Amino acid sequence: MDPVILADGISRSFPSGRALDSLSLQVNRGEVLALLGPNGAGKTTTVRILNGVLAPDSGEALVLGLNPLREGDELRRRTGVLTENAGLDDRLSARENLEFVARVRGFTKAAAGLKAAEALERFGLADRADFPVQGASTGQRKRLALARALIHDPEVLFLDEPTSGLDPAATREVMALISSLAQQDGRTVILCTHFLGEAGRLADRMAVLYKGQLQAIGRPQDLASEMWPGIPARIELSRPADARVLGIVRRVEGVLEALSTDEGLRIESTHHDVLSQVIAALLRAKIMVYAAIPDPYSLEDVYFAIEAQAIANETLPESEQPIKVSTAAHHDRQVGTT
Numbered sequence: 001m002d003p004v005i006l007a008d009g010i011s012r013s014f015p016s017g018r019a020l021d022s023l024s025l026q027v028n029r030g031e032v033l034a035l036l037g038p039n040g041a042g043k044t045t046t047v048r049i050l051n052g053v054l055a056p057d058s059g060e061a062l063v064l065g066l067n068p069l070r071e072g073d074e075l076r077r078r079t080g081v082l083t084e085n086a087g088l089d090d091r092l093s094a095r096e097n098l099e100f101v102a103r104v105r106g107f108t109k110a111a112a113g114l115k116a117a118e119a120l121e122r123f124g125l126a127d128r129a130d131f132p133v134q135g136a137s138t139g140q141r142k143r144l145a146l147a148r149a150l151i152h153d154p155e156v157l158f159l160d161e162p163t164s165g166l167d168p169a170a171t172r173e174v175m176a177l178i179s180s181l182a183q184q185d186g187r188t189v190i191l192c193t194h195f196l197g198e199a200g201r202l203a204d205r206m207a208v209l210y211k212g213q214l215q216a217i218g219r220p221q222d223l224a225s226e227m228w229p230g231i232p233a234r235i236e237l238s239r240p241a242d243a244r245v246l247g248i249v250r251r252v253e254g255v256l257e258a259l260s261t262d263e264g265l266r267i268e269s270t271h272h273d274v275l276s277q278v279i280a281a282l283l284r285a286k287i288m289v290y291a292a293i294p295d296p297y298s299l300e301d302v303y304f305a306i307e308a309q310a311i312a313n314e315t316l317p318e319s320e321q322p323i324k325v326s327t328a329a330h331h332d333r334q335v336g337t338t
Contacts (some may be wrong), residue, residue: 002028002029003026003027003028003029004027004028004029004031004063004064004155004156004188005025005026005027005050005061005062005063005156005188005190006026006061006062006063007023007024007025007026007046007049007050007059007060007061008024008059008060008061009022009023009024009058009059009060010022010023010024010046010049010056010058010059010060010061011023011056011057011058011059011212012042012045012049012054012055012056012057012212013057018211018212019040019042019045019212020042020045020046020049020056020212021042021211021212021213022059022213023042023046023059023209023212023213023214024059024214025207025214025217027188027190028188029186029188030186030187030188031188031189031204031205032182032188032189032191032202032203032204032205033189033190033191033203033204033205033206033207034191034192034193034199034202034203034205034206034207034299035047035190035191035192035207035209036192036193036196036199036206036207036208036209036303037208037209037210037307038194038210038307040211041209041210041211041212042209042211042212042213043160043192043209044084044160044192045212046192046209047081047158047160047190047192049061049068050063050068050158050190051063051068051072051075051076051079051081051158052068052069052071052072052075052076053072055069056069063075063079063156064078064079064155064156066078077105077106077152078154078155078156079154079155079156079157079158080149080150080151080152080154080156080157080158081149081157081158081160082145082146082149082157082158082159082160082162083160083161084160084161084164087145088133088141088144088145088148089133090132090133090134091132091133091134092132092133093129093130093131093132093133094120094125094128094129094130094131094133094136094140094144095116095117095120095129095130097133097144097148098112098115098116098119098120098144098147098148098151099112099113099115099116101148101151102115102116102151102152105151105152107152115151115152116151117129119147119148119150119151120147122147123143123144123146123147123177124143125140125143125144125147128140137170138165138166138167138170139166139167139169139170139173139174142162142163142166142170142174143173143174143177146162146174146177146178150181154187155187155188156187156188156189156190157181157187157188157189157190158189158190158192159178159189159190159191159192159193160192161192161193161194162174162178162191162193163175163193163195163198164194171195171198175198175201175202178191178202179201179202182202189202191203196299196300196303197300199299200220200298200299200300203299204219205217205218205219206218206219206220206223206299206302206303208303208306208307208310210306210307210310210311211310213310215306215307215309215310216302216306220297220298220299220302221296221297223302223306224296224297224301224302227302227305227306228268228297229256229268229270230256230257230267230268230269230270231268231269231270231271231272231274231294231296232266232267232268232294232295232296232297233266233267233268233269233275233292233293233294233295234261234263234264234265234266234267234292234293234295235264235265235266235267235278235279235282235289235291235292235293236263236264236289236290236291236292236293237263237264237265237282237287237288237289237290238264238288238290239264240260240261240262240263240264240265241258241260241261241264241265242260245260245265245282245285245287246258246259246260246265248281248282248285248287249265249267249278249281249282251281252274252277252278252281253274253277254269254270254271254274254277255267255268255269255274255278256268256269256270264290266295272294275292275294278292279292
């Protein structure tokens with residue numbers, strides 16, 4: 001493992017309340033980490049601290065081996081940030097926006113012009129290069145903001161709600177660009193989003209924040225296996241499973257649960273090969289099976305289960321709160337809410 005980001009016990013409070021509470025996590029080189037949580041969970045505060053824009057009240061962080069607070073200028077030369085508010089200069093053209101940022105980043109005038117031209121072409125904005133940004137669509141503005149964040153080829157990219165305000169077509173467009181950046185360029189990406197489908201398509205791991213506390217971090221499939229012991233699958237029949245069908249299925253060794261659904265039934269089993277035994281049992285009983293499909297828990301399933309447990313834990317006395325394993329030491333398999 002090659003950690004690019006290390007956070008150890010970071011806390012931060014504002015007059016309105018505590019935004020982060022002892023956050024510890026590790027992000028490895030070339031990894032896409034989805035930072036998830038409801039409004040006020042602490043996602044944006046985390047990004048601002050890791051990029052050296054905001055100081056923590058306590059705790060320490062290292063990004064690319066640099067202290068964001070003491071070495072912020074050097075760090076920001078190696079990172080890129082796309083915020084929910086694109087922050088473009090509407091009076092300038094797309095080309096001028098990019099050239100200006102490139103010059104600020106230290107490129108010569110000629111090099112800045114070349115970098116801007118390459119970015120405009122890559123992000124499908126060449127035909128709008130010399131038009132004022134004020135007339136651009138929301139999707140074009142997001143693409144330009146992403147191009148600007150990447151103008152200096154950063155090693156780490158922070159994306160804070162990159163598709164906020166976009167229509168479905170523009171969202172798909174921007175997500176395809178981000179996917180390309182992550183897969184082809186091997187950058188480390190921190191993705192803050194409310195759109196779980198996006199996170200599921202892009203992220204290697206997910207980290208769930210709730211009221212400033214890290215509730216869980218890991219691969220969705222690993223977190224799911226800790227919360228639910230069974231391997232899920234759905235079986236399509238001619239009608240919902242009745243008591244007889246459920247009885248047949250539940251008698252198969254390795255079936256943990258069987259529930260009737262509108263399409264047939266859903267099972268959870270101890271092993272993948274149990275599914276074939278269930279099908280065989282149904283066919284022996286002259287029950288027609290139209291399809292049998294493994295149906296693993298999605299990132300959405302995992303996220304909402306973690307969030308629901310976090311909400312439930314708020315009502316528990318402190319003595320009954322679940323003990324959380326340090327994510328710094330157990331970043332691959334840590335669920336603090338099971």
